[in-house]
Amino acid sequence: MTEETAVPVRPTRNRRQVWLAVAVTQLVLAVLTVGAVTLAYNTLNGNIEDGETINHQATKQPVAAEDAGPMEPLNILILGSDSRSGDGNDIDGLGDIGERADTTILMHVSANRKNAYGVSLPRDAIVDRPDCMDADGEMAAGAEQVMFNTAFSEGGAQCAVQTVEALTGIYIDHFLVVDFNGFKDMVEAINGVEVCLPKEVNDTEHNIFLPAGVQTLTGQDALNYVRERSILSVTGDIGRMKRQQAFIASMINKVKSAGILSQPLSIFNFLNAATSSIEVDAELDSVGKLADLATQFRNTGLSDIQFITVPIAEYPLDPNRLIWTEQADELWARIMDDQQLGKDFSATSIGADDSVGSIDEPTQTPSATPTEEPSDTPTTDDPTDEPTTDPDEEAAAEAAAEARRQAGLCT
Template sequence: MSRHRANPNASDDPDARHRGNAETRHQVLRAFGYVVVAMSVVVGLFSVYSYRHFNENLTILDVTSQLGDDRPDKVEVEGPREPINVLVMGSDSRDGKGNNIDGLRGGGQRSDTTLLIHLSADRENAYGVSLPRDAMVQRPTCFTKDKKEIPGGFDMWNAAFSVGGPACTIRQFEQLTHVKIDHFVVVDFNGFKDMVDAIDGVKVCIPEDVDDPVGNIHLKAGTREVKGQEALNYVRIRHNISNNGDIGRMKRQQAFVAAMTNKVSSAGTLSRPDRLFGFVNAATSSLTLDPGLSSVKKIADLAGQFQDTGLDKIKFVTIPFAAYEPDPNRLVWSGDADNLWRKVRNDMPLSKRLSTEAITAAGKSKDPKKSAAQAAGTVTKTDEETAAANGLCA
């Protein structure tokens, strides 16, 4: 495994870029989706100096030698282009600065959520599949950079990153789904606040006052712009906003990222080079990527392909799951997950059900109609919890 900065004069410390925070991974992961959209615009606006500056921000990590000889093959598709699969992971250290926001510390480096982004060969659609950290899976044998074996085991999804970094997470994903990864991105949460501040905040709807003494998070209900630490607090709330646990938080974060995507793509941002520069500067400083994405130019080339798809065709869903009977705090992928991975392998669109439930990068579900309860004005407690989980007001 080789790891280096895009800047040849920068440090080659293999641990330097994997410091951040735990629970914020869910939302930062999706940051790559809208970073990719913004990058294509930025590349056309800034000077050669800016390109070099952004390139020097990037950290490049080659894990090819750690992925084994039994990687899945990609299914051949008709046409001049192939589908693209990008695995996005969060990087954190629970002992890092500010990591006690969720009441959890210690345990070393982790990736608390993983996102698979699939871009179709015809570039007509794209979707991101969120993988809950609490899902119990069979982790395969992994390998260190020195080719030493890391024993596999039945464990939580995010344990792979803890024991073997991004290489083990990629290997785990490929062995479980038989979907080959083309590129990977690791996002350090420390840049999240800077990204939000660079675009002068993101509008969210908080359905009820939040008073979370565990994380020391206190937010007033209502629709408003959140910035910096407040935005980070909002997307990381573990208590007192819904009873849906980690899944509810993931959905809320998906809605936040959709709102952020809109903000990045808005005229108010695109017409402000200072905001774009600040956003991309913060984003590139937070990214560790494979050699195939080793420069702003390469990232922008990928960005252009996502931009061609259109925000309304980029959807975010969560892997179908079921309860894990031995432990109510854990879950497992359901049988429908196999159907979803089959669609990814064969470059097929999402099922009608998943597509309808998805949050799009344009900021709304495919089916924007009100529920019967909303139309009748009889919003239930369950409706309110769902709204809270998604960062919307019932």
């Protein structure tokens, strides 16, 4: 053979080393990513204590909603514990005073997951509490004409759930208990929640000081805001419930609108704060179960999430106590039939899409001097002219504004 045979060019040793380094780096990154996700999952899962199986006093009824879809409606009882035990909970130096339900909200989620509404249940409402079984299987004796929140103090979340079921007939699917420190941590995890105070709070008795106006509250200030009931609202605890509804609505708005659900670090911080301080039932006692529940809300619009207070009246024997009115029975029926609130109940509701409002500006006094000369030509009203506004809608809007004012919210 007279011509030399061509020999293929082989990768140099340096090029082989580069490709090997790249491959090893990718493998290490993959392992670290899987490890980080696993560690995060295990950390969050380890935060959650084993849940309790609910001892029900109501029977789950099938709902024949027209567009229910493959899922069933959910009823979740959310309880805010005022326990001073545990890190960060002794906020006022009272020490261990037991545990009561400072806040109770019955959250109904429609079967099609297109709307949800929360119903605040006043802690000072007078009810007949049934016998109930606590988490340890011990029976807590019932009592007549006692405050609603005694159910939680007598038998914990279990007794609170059973009491609501007995009083309303509504089957409670899940419960969730949050303490003071957990609330503060969750607010911190999303960098605060926007509120509007119509006036300054200078409450020396409870050591609560907040400026007036629109602001973002974090930590202890956020907790002070939702617990304050002597200065901001003229209706005391009733107004405080309304402010709690507004705060939660604003919190939901921020979580959904600010893209927090798409930020891994923010999600981890929020879940870490939540799972470190919540008590849940056995059906929600893992990150996977909580995440599955959360993803069911992805198609629920902000305008479809509302908060109201159960219809109430003054307790005849004590003006400092409340009772549920007969209209409450209509609300329970709506929940059991998986119906929306309707105009009667939603007229003074607070939605997750609502603005926090602004401080009312003083109205200007109209000038005594007419701006135009009166005309000699008489004017005739056209009888066919329709009113530009609906009187019922105007009345509803004014009622909603008045409810906000009495609760210490901006309008």
